[in-house]
Amino acid sequence: MKILHTADIHLDSPLKSLALRNEDLRTKVQSATRTALVRLVDSAIDLEVAALLISGDLYDSAERSAKTAAFLSGQMERLRSAGIPVFYIKGNHDAENPITGEVALPENVHVFGARGGKVKIPQSDVWIHGVSFSSKHAPDSLLPKFGEPVPDAVNIAMLHTSLSGAVGHDPYAPCTLNQLRDLGFDYWALGHVHKRQIHSQNPWVVMPGIPQGRDIGEAGPQSASLIELGEAGMTVSALPTSVVEFTALSIPVGGCATDDAIRAEIRRHLSGFTQELQSDSAILRTTLCGATSRRWQILRDSDAWTQTIQDMALETGTLWVEKVAFDIAPESDAPDNSATGELQAIMESIRQEDAFAASLETDVISMINDLPPSLRAALLPSEEQATSLAQNLTEQGAAQILARMKGASD
Incomplete structure (x- = not known):
């Protein structure tokens, strides 16, 4: 069983580069975040994943076009046609974007609310837990809003957080690694910090990073995380996404x-x-x-x-x-x-x-x-x-x- 975990897509976020003066490059760069999402969807379908997890900041606050939302709906519809559910929590950029929640997404997309909740992946013993931001600021921990893990099942928790702090990122939904470990979940699907990092493997605590870098501060190839569940347990690997x-x-x-x-x-x-x-x-x-x-x-x-x-x-x-x-x-x-x-x-x-x-x-x-x-x-x-x-x-x-x-x- 495979599950794809991503975050911080920042759909249609403007990429910043002096190289945009080059006309041939400009078109490719300006559509890069969309192309990265298409690649995520392509990979989810090709790999026949059981679910796609989006841990916040699907949108970017600077982009509020209805065309962006329509594009997103089209990509989610491709996943619906393939029988792939999508689990999504709102991050700080989503919460401040008026489009989020106003455009109806296909029924395969489950958006967790600010009160939290859990949903079972069909035909599996895997439960997805998630809590969304209720506004663009989350100065306090969201961990109290998570319920107990389901016994004798695989439990994955989705959280948009800066953890104990990260350079260049606002201190949202703060928490410590030990606090995450103590809650008893098997995998923490994090978002917010744009650099890929595996903080722990027991349990897995994974920040997948941004799927498409936007400037030299987000340098190098970018990726999502592919979770695989098998007889030997859970493994996690990087799946290339950047254009x-x-x-x-x-x-x-x-x-x-x-x-x-x-x-x-x-x-x-x-x-x-x-x-x-x-x-x-x-x-x-x-x-x-x-x-x-x-x-x-x-x-x-x-x-x-x-x-x-x-x-x-x-x-x-x-x-x-x-x-x-x-x-x-x-x-x-x-x-x-x-x-x-x-x-x-x-x-x-x-x-x-x-x-x-x-x-x-x-x-x-x-x-x-x-x-x-x-x-x-x-x-x-x-x-x-x-x-x-x-x-x-x-x-x-x-x-x-x-x-x-x-x-x-x-």
Whole structure:
């Protein structure tokens, strides 16, 4: 017997990427969350699962189109035709979306209420328990709303929760791992945190992650969880779902003495990544790194190298590069007594001054405060990130100044 567990589909949530400037990519990316749901339904039908579990945030708060709800109904109807029931709990995004609950879904979809309840999967001894959010905020634990597990049966509980807290996620329906274990369920089908994680195997406590990443903060291939019940007990595995994945890719060019050698390394790494790609395509943030004698020329001509990397990625037919960073070191550590070497030493000394670092950090925070709150949280989730960003900016700025000065005559 197989059961598919997913959460945080965020249907029609806008994916955020500089690569959307590419017209060919835009259409694929904008429909990615829908395509991921179609893949989930395809997999459920192909695998002949006994049920599909959706542990909250089926919708995204920014998307309130009736067309979205109609699309969802169509996918649920496909499951109904295949005889597959769907069990769904509302998360914080669903609760604040006025469409949820207003559009009639097929009869195979059971939506748990805020008071909780349990439903038996037909022709099985498996019971699904669930509690929905009653509003977009759930500051208190929802565990008291769960009833007792059914004796001599497999009991699966669905909960949208941040557990004891997760970076970048609001603290909703808080609870601890031990509290979940103490309730006696065989599997906790969680949702809310967008990173896949198996917190426990006895009982199973699984956060399946988001089925389609939306930006570099949700990097890598995404998946759902496939639960299999057999004579040996319960097993859980990842089922790939993402259409587009966001990835940070380092391309080392250390030791490359010519531009041709650098281009060859770039092409080799892009090709290797393509071979290992689990999703249909990927949006990359690349970093050219390593120690090379061509450092000054690379930094001086960073715009040209950026275009080169982007063009090579497009040649693969599956990769797009939205940003290129340069972390190039000089190949030799010999002292540089030239004017630019002296300037480099002066700038490095200034960068190490506490007063300068504090002033720059204040300026960075001031600029960040002009952005919308959601972007602030993504750019600077902690005080340490503010310090790190300020340091990176000064380091990159100094490297660019030196590259242009020294490279002007090279």
